[in-house]
Amino acid sequence: MLDRRQILAALGTTALATLAPGALLAAAVIKPDDASALLVIDVQNCFLPGGSLAVKDGDQVVPVINRIAKAFSNVVTTQDWHTQGHVSFASVHSGKKPFETVDLPYGKQVLWPDHCVQGTDGAALSKDLAIPHAQLVIRKGFHKDVDSYSAFLEADGKTSTGLAAYLKARKIKRVFVAGLATDFCVAWTALDARKAGFEVYVVEDACRGIDTQGSLAKAWADMAKAGVKRIQSADIAVSA
């Protein structure tokens, strides 16, 4: 649901006085249908507290995702899935530290601590995720010289993971994105989903951000500009 300040800003206090609060709540509820899919992005041990690239409060997305996932008949999860010595790791660029950037053939790359190496415990999905009905796990970032924040396209902007074609073959029209991290893999996935022609919702409280060098505010601005809808988990109708 919209928070109270947003509602006040949207309606003005005069209009609000004429509406019962219940009417506002009821109007906000979204019911996922068979043409809707939930994309659960990178809820992996490396990105959770104690992990090598821990996102602050990253574990708090898990119960929220578990709850809303019940409302979706279509669920896809993703895993960041890097080779040893992946180009996105600061450790392979001499003199560079994590969170600095380098210029690669496909553009600017933020450098990260080593994370999500294929087959390691850090790359495993959180054991607390409870989405047994998820149908597909997309692994991404497995080409040693190219990163892939997005679940749709690698960072070169052209190599497809196959996800758009999969969703279209299953007649999915709208995607809801949740997971880690808001300003990188979630945002890039949402933006590419728009480019692929999907209606896109990002469930804000089912995500957490890294926020390095203004990345979180920029991600939300880019997503708003692209027509991505920013919602809260309470906006999604989940039957008891």
Ligand SMILES: [Zn+2]
């Ligand atoms: Zn990565």
